[in-house]
Amino acid sequence: MMRSLPDVAIISPPPPASINAPQAKSTFISFDGGVRSQGMLQQPDRYRYWDRVATQLPCIPRGAGLSYAAASFLDGGLSVSHASFDRVTGFDAASNIVEVESGITLFALHRFLSTHGLYLPVQPGHGRITVGGCIAADVHGKNHARDGTFMNQVESLTLFHPSHGLLELSRELEPELFHLTCGGYGLTGHIIRARVRAMPIPSPAVELKAAAFSDAMEGLEQLGHAAQEADFAYTWHDMASAGKSFGSGYVFQARFVPDGHEASSQSSDAELPQLSADGRGAWPVGLLNSLSVHALNVLYRRQQRPALAGKSLALQDALFPVHKAQLYFKLFGARGFHEYQVILPLEAMREYLDAIRTCIGQRRLAITLASAKAFDGPRELLRFTGKGVCLALNFPRGEAAHEFMPFLDERVIALGGVPNIIKDSRLPRAVVDACYPGAGEFRAVLRSFDPKRMFRSELSERLGL
Known part of the structure; x- marks a missing residue:
């Protein structure tokens, strides 16, 4: 049973107030810059909103x-914002289960948990992302092969639907x-x-160590071993x-280190850095091209020299590396970027990498980031999971990228891969249906639960969900 702490605000019904929060016209932009829409934004701040929320469609x-x-x-x-619902509402020190509202950020939750010697092993790289968003996308963290997805940490949740009211869900209750x-x-x-289950922090600091490789497949093979031994x-x-250096790079392993690294256990992030789709696209012109990316990669290699011997990081910095790399996203400018993230069997990766190398050579397309993680898990519904290697590619938007994306779709389908729905704002329905065996089941169960389809987004309309 959840019990409260003295410094934790427990939500109680607020005094009578206006039930319906005002709505305002707003412009929405996907973070990659690929979709821009006009709609209404509503930001309720009282629990009474869920008692008599209007059933305006779609939302x-x-x-x-x-x-x-x-x-x-x-x-x-x-769009109904959950930004005002951002509190810790309960904590059980015996089970390490914390109850939070869905609008709480990962950064705020980490700050709370760390005071109790706890952390969440599975979380993405920026602290501004919310717990509700992590559940909705079932995101992965730094070691999917060991820890799985965010769902693995969720014990239960409270869901509101206008036609069904408040529902308590778990693996045992409405599974x-x-x-x-x-x-x-x-x-x-x-x-x-x-209600999320946290884990004890083994140490306030982690040691990050890099190992160089000269061939992409060599690196991916090393990655499988690293994921078994390391925390990240x-x-x-x-x-x-x-030439021969294409695909070369580093395998990074991070392990918790014994106590005593006081200097490196303190993060430089005292406050949560700003990050938004508007801010990302603030620069009118992008600065990333083949020449600038090559120069940045040379600089990046030099910066990794300390990691070859091993360097210590605060846990917070290891969990949220994007805090130190926000400038990277701005370099794409207002036009934005593409990310193509896919899970493929290890044995299919050489053919996939060869195809990428040939295609970008013909189109003179700059890959600004290529990074892989080891994955291991069953495919189910529309969750991005499976067994193999997860490879993410970033590149600027433009004519070459416009031709490159369908090429990647074809290769992924042919090689039995799974593209990440939440990372690609243009991913076609035909590709999702070809790569996700559970897509039809997802649609059928969703329509059974919500025949009116009260909740819709650009993503759901594009994929026919």
Whole structure:
């Protein structure tokens, strides 16, 4: 049973007030810059809103608005922000379960948990992302092969749907709806609260160590071993260099280190850095091209020299590396970028990499980032999971990229891969249906639960969900 702490605010029904929060016209932009829409934004701040919420159609819940795909808005639709519901509402020190509202950021939750010697092993790289968003996209963290997805940490949640009211969901209570909501992209309703199981922090600092490789496949093979031994593991590949150095790079392993690293256990982030789709695209012109990316990769290699011997990081910096790399996203400018993230069997990766190398050579396309993680898990519904290697590619938008994306779709389908829905704002329905065996089941269960399809987004309309 959840019990409160003296310094934790427990939500109680507020005094009578206006039930319906005002709506305002707003412009919404996907974080990758690929989708821009006009709609209405509503930001309720009282629990009474869920008692008599209007059933205006269509609507969709909205967290931090940092999804690469347009998952929290629809042209002409209503986005309901959960930003005001951002508190810790309960904590059980015996079980390490914390109850939070869905609008709380990962950064705020980490600050709370760390005071109790706890952390969440599975979380993405920026602290501004919300818990509700992590559940809706069922995101992965730094070691999927060991820890799985965010859903693995969720014990239960409270869901609101106008036709069904407040529903308590877990693996034991309404398990089908629980599995549909985790990785359901906000289409089952509003996640009001979640109860998440944290883990004890082994140490306040981690040691990050890099190992160089000269061949992409060599790096991916090393990655599989690293994921079994390390707490965090990933690769970085240089795909801006031609010749034999194409795909070379580093395998990074991070392990918790014994106490006593006081200097490196303190993060430089005292406050949560700003990040938004508007801010990302503030520069009118992008600065990333083949020449600049090659120069940046040379600089990046020099910066990794300390990691070859091993360097110590604060846990917070290891969990949220994007805090130190926000300038990277601005370099794409207002036009934005593409990310193509896919899970492929290891044995298919050589053919996939060869195809990428040939295609970008013909189109003179700059791969600004290439990074891989080891994955291991069953495919189910529309969750981005599976067994193999997860490779993410970033590159600027433009004519070459416009031709490159369908080429990647074809290769992924042919090689039995799974593209990440939440990372690609233009991913076609035909590709999703070809790569996700559970897509039809997802649609059928969702329509059974919500025949009126009250919750819709650009993502759901594009994929026919």
